[in-house]
Amino acid sequence: MAKRGMLIVLSGPSGVGKGTVRKEIFSQEGNNFDYSISMTTRQMRPGEVNGKDYYFVSKEEFEKEIADGGMLEYAQYVDNYYGTPLKYVNEMLDAGKDVFLEIEVKGAMQVREKVSDGLFIFLTPPDLMELRQRIINRGTDDLETIDKRMEKAKDEIEMMQNYDYAVVNDEVTKAAEKIKTIIRAERWRVKRFLPDYKKQLGVD
Numbered sequence: 001m002a003k004r005g006m007l008i009v010l011s012g013p014s015g016v017g018k019g020t021v022r023k024e025i026f027s028q029e030g031n032n033f034d035y036s037i038s039m040t041t042r043q044m045r046p047g048e049v050n051g052k053d054y055y056f057v058s059k060e061e062f063e064k065e066i067a068d069g070g071m072l073e074y075a076q077y078v079d080n081y082y083g084t085p086l087k088y089v090n091e092m093l094d095a096g097k098d099v100f101l102e103i104e105v106k107g108a109m110q111v112r113e114k115v116s117d118g119l120f121i122f123l124t125p126p127d128l129m130e131l132r133q134r135i136i137n138r139g140t141d142d143l144e145t146i147d148k149r150m151e152k153a154k155d156e157i158e159m160m161q162n163y164d165y166a167v168v169n170d171e172v173t174k175a176a177e178k179i180k181t182i183i184r185a186e187r188w189r190v191k192r193f194l195p196d197y198k199k200q201l202g203v204d
C-alpha cells in the first residue's frame, strides 16, 4: 500500500486571497497535489464552472450529504453552506497523494480535530484596510455583505493561534513561494519521515 498522502489545509479570512494564492501554487506545482473541490449552496458567479470551482447544490442536497456522513467538514458562511466531500479526499490520501483544501476557519478546525497529521496554514492580510479593499475590488459582494465579511474576519484572524504556520499575503507570488517552502519542509518533518524510513531499514 502507498504511503498515505498529506492533507494540506489553507485557511484564513474571506477575501484574503486564498483562491488567488492557491491558483498560483497550482499553476506551478499542480502535478504535485490534488485539489479538493468544495460543495456549496451559494449562487454560481459569472465565469464559475460547476464541478471545477465548486459543486453547486441545493440546500436540501447539501443537508442530505451531511446527514449521510458524506462531509469531512462543513460550515455555514454568510447564509450558505460550504463543505468538503469526504470520499474524494480519502481516496486521494489512500492513493498516497497530497490533498489541498482551501476552506474557512470553522471548517479547518473540524479537520484539525479529525486529521491529527494535517498541515494547517493560515493566510493573513497585511492589515484590515487592505482586506476590505480586496473584497471591494473583487466586486462580488454588496456593501452589506462586505460589512458582514469584515466583522467575521476579525474573529477569524483570532483563530490563527490554532494553525501551524502563518503566511502574510502581501504579494501573491511571495505568499505562494512561502507556502511551497513550508510544504517542502513539512515532508521532511521527522514524524512523517521516520515511520517509512524505519520500515526501509527493517528496524522497528
Ligand SMILES: Nc1nc2c(ncn2[C@@H]2O[C@H](COP(=O)(O)OP(=O)(O)O)[C@@H](O)[C@H]2O)c(=O)[nH]1
Residues within 6 Å of the ligand: 012, 013, 014, 015, 018, 019, 038, 039, 042, 073, 074, 075, 077, 082, 083, 084, 102, 103, 104, 105, 106, 107, 108
Ligand atoms: N469550511 C469550508 N469553507 C469553504 C469551503 N470552500 C470554500 N470555503 C470558504 O468559504 C468562504 C466563502 O467562499 P466564497 O463565497 O466562494 O468566497 P470567496 O472564497 O471569498 O471567493 C471562503 O472563506 C472560502 O474559502 C469548504 O469546503 N469548507
Ligand SMILES: Nc1ncnc2c1ncn2[C@@H]1O[C@H](COP(=O)(O)OP(=O)(O)O)[C@@H](O)[C@H]1O
Residues within 6 Å of the ligand: 012, 013, 014, 015, 016, 017, 018, 019, 020, 021, 134, 135, 137, 138, 169, 170, 171, 172
Ligand atoms: N496579494 C494580493 N495583493 C492584492 N490583491 C490580492 C492579493 N491576493 C488576492 N488579491 C485580490 O483580492 C481579492 C480576493 O481574493 P480571493 O482569492 O478571492 O480571496 P479568498 O479566496 O480568500 O476569499 C481578489 O480580487 C484578488 O484578486
